[in-house]
Amino acid sequence: MVGDWPAAVASAWHPIAFAQQVTAGRPVAARLMGRPLVVARDDQGTFVLDDRCPHRGVPLSRGHMERGAVICRYHGWSFGRGGTCLRVPGTLLPGSPVGALPAVERVGLIWTSLADAPGALPTLPDAVENSALDRFWWPLRATRAGLLDAVENHLDPAHPHHVHPWMMRSPNRRRPVEISVRSGPWGAEAIYLERTKAVGLIPRLFEGTRLTSIGRLYPPTIAEVAFEGDRGLRLSVAVVFSPEDTGLTRPYAHFATARGQMPAWIKRSLLKAFHRPILAQDRRILALQDTWRRDGSSKYATGPLDVMGPTIWRLANGVAEPERQHRLTMEL
Ligand code: FES
Ligand SMILES: [Fe+2]
Structure with missing residues (x-):
């Protein structure tokens, strides 16, 4: 259950961006059911993360991309698909991960779901x-x-x-x-x-x-x-x-x-x-x-x-x- 959204809406896949908007050069801000998200692209395709750096809460969509990772613009923590923190600049010690959501590209749209166990993609006309x-x-x-x-x-x-x-x-x-x-x-x-x-x-x-x-x-x-x-x-x-x-x-x-x-x-x-x-x-x-x-x-x-x-x-x-x-x- 996602907040008090209707059950079938909460568990559904929804589009959050056009695939062509999301290039390897720039993360894109999106929002679904009140949750800020960021969509990014690496060489495996698109991925979706929570748009909030776990370090000090700056939106990751305000950062940039480097070799398929999203770089936070405040202290430069970098996050890859799956939300893993790949690097904390200035140390070899690890940083905390950021939340990751599923991403599917279909008919030119990027779809995600906030459900713990999302069902099938919706039938399309x-x-x-x-x-x-x-x-x-x-x-x-x-x-x-x-x-x-x-x-x-x-x-x-x-x-x-x-x-x-x-x-x-x-x-x-x-x-x-x-x-x-x-x-x-x-x-x-x-x-x-x-x-x-x-x-x-x-x-x-x-x-x-x-x-x-x-x-x-x-x-x-x-x-x-x-x-x-x-x-x-x-x-x-x-x-x-x-x-x-x-x-x-x-x-x-x-x-x-x-x-x-x-x-x-x-x-x-x-x-x-x-x-x-x-x-x-x-x-x-x-x-x-x-x-x-x-x-x-x-x-x-x-x-x-x-x-x-x-x-x-x-x-x-x-x-x-x-x-x-x-x-x-x-x-x-
Ligand atoms: S707020 Fe993102 S690295 Fe510090
Ligand atoms: Fe109308």
Whole structure:
């Protein structure tokens, strides 16, 4: 158990940096569930240590790298992977080690876990690992938002009319959309049968006629929204939400599009330009939520269109989620 974070969040692996940020030349500061960490690289790959020199408490991320070891900038103690103190300058006597955490590099991210016995790495959306698609990660700063509130926001179909009017949905031209929702211990999926033209210039460019949009939860904190047309996947926006601290959540956002006539770099610029205001609008609304409860919230009133929230909270808190399936119609 890590503090009072929800059980499945506390025991999960979370990304703390992009692999390409961490070079052999410089340690990188990171934070996970309130714990300051430092990520470094030696010739075996990346490693993660507590970002606090055991000698006098200076952050190791303020130091530098020498031959694969992190050197503290105060008295020069050096620490290698595993946290061993390799050298105390001016003596041959040993120094104390620093805490070390596991590190795994996967899909361009560095993942770690604060759990004593971390489980398996989380399942990722297919689009994140599908090399047949044009893909990119968009580095974003941490946001003032509850972790599970942010996960729900990405999968919530009921807010775009209000928070992003005209950008994704028309506020005054709602149409009935049939939704099929499935959930279980593996996560949740909501399939929206749309059969409409996407709203907005950029979505139309990427999607044309939208057949289905799909929200998927990969517990505890990964959410994907995918749009499919008659030729399969058109656009996937997957976000791995990492809990930096209470009320401070970093979204690792991944975009994938079907390869087509448009060069990947143009699509990347267009997608960023389109999503920049949307992200800012979501950031503002998430910061306004009255609390940043770590557990999602048993105190929220759940409405008929909150298709994902309760499943997100149950799975994050390690509450059993039996297989279930239902259909509903929503005006979107
Ligand atoms: S504080 Fe790090 S070596 Fe003294
Ligand atoms: Fe939104």
